[in-house]
Amino acid sequence: MQNLKEIWKSVVAKIEPVVGRNIVVTWFNNTALFSVENQIALIGVPSVFARDWMNSKYNEILVNLINSFGFDVEKVSYEIDAKLYDRDDIRAIRLVEDNKQQKTKTVMTQGRKMPHKEEVMVKGLRSKRLNNRYSLGNFIVGQSTRLAHAAASAVANRPGENYNPLFIYGGVGLGKTHLLHATGNAIIDNFPTAAVVYTTAENFVNEIVAGIKNFKMDDIKKMYRNIDCLIIDDIQFLGQRERTQEEFFHTFNELYDNHKQIILSSDRAPRELKGIEDRLRSRFEMGMIVDVSLPDYETRLAILMEKAQEQEAIIPKDVLEFIAYNVNENVRTLEGVLLQAIAKAKLENVMPTVKMVARYIEKFDAKIEIQGENHKYQPNNGIAKSIDDVIDIVCAYYKVSRNDLQGNVRRREYLMPRQVSMFLSRVELNQSFERIGGEFGGRNHTTVMHACEKIKELLANDHNLVRDVNAIKREMGL
């Protein structure tokens, strides 16, 4: 019989193809199989998050996989043991090599002192230092970022081959810079001698302007020829100067023709970029264009768990859920609320509570009562941010009762307001179909999806509905 550690290793190896490498590294690193007794497999996990995560998703598959090693367990249970984080604890399996983790740790502490400012020279060119805090592994993948993450991973494995340039666009705080750093880091991990330059469009322009002024443009061009990967963040700031765009155009072609990887980010799609010459725009469109958008509730929760873990902070699940539920403008804000709560809790040496974090959420500013566990709050000056608010406003608008709206009766006078509520919860509040279904008497997520599709279709032709929806949106404070 193999020992428990070997068995656990094999179990996790078998889970990987099912759930993906990211999830495995995030949640199964530093875990152990403590014992198999009385038909119960006891799994050691280093944090409450790992336990909750596994408990909510993997109990069944774990039972099956463990039994495939000749056991007859009926269920799994978990024991939290922070010692498992300790590299000397031989019970746990390690999924990230030692040196890599060490490297991340040192750079993390350095990074905190001087975030982003640090510059390095790469083959004579100025580059920002890649921030090791950002990796493809700690980027949480959800529906809204799946393609971007997959493209970034593909580029990291085969730079300069298929997706060139890689163009990532989307609103602020949605993970573009994170993905750019992460891809750069991964390229260097895979190809340690690769010369990767990371810069912002602003810095790039400055460099070119200086080069032109000092008649050094030829030298600069030569240097760009020597690098393997050029990453430019926020390309929308490339500027409108003809000469800069001209130089950039040549640099781009040079790199591209030599199969050097180019990665760009922008706040909008190439065709929406203003003041950029057409020939450049069409260069941007030659490779892979992917967007990042707002994550849904489940993804926001997973991001919070990841960030809390990075901070080595223990946050009660209801607090994380509360933040995930109520903060949906972007990930940066989401993270900001969490970090404020962690800082405050550390300072006062207490556990963060729902009440505490509510203070860091803008919409709760105006002293709104938090009603215990259910995460509901009174609408603030007509600004609706929860499904519950939408329901209130829609009921008032169509003069139907909450019971009728949330109920099952399929009369048009209820059905339409019901579907409008679902649509607005989805489109304006970015709530997941599951959650919306839950608020409407546990309806299936496909029902909600159909409702949203239906309203979307109707809005194309039905002027009365357009008027109603616009009026409701105004009531919602939009």
Ligand code: ADP
């Ligand atoms: P952008 O460049 O799009 O404005 P950033 O990449 O700076 O956004 O992201 C803002 C913050 O949110 C960063 O700390 C980043 O790590 C975090 N973040 C964004 N999306 C994710 C994600 N999917 N998983 C983990 N962290 C994320």
Ligand code: MG
């Ligand atoms: Mg950015």
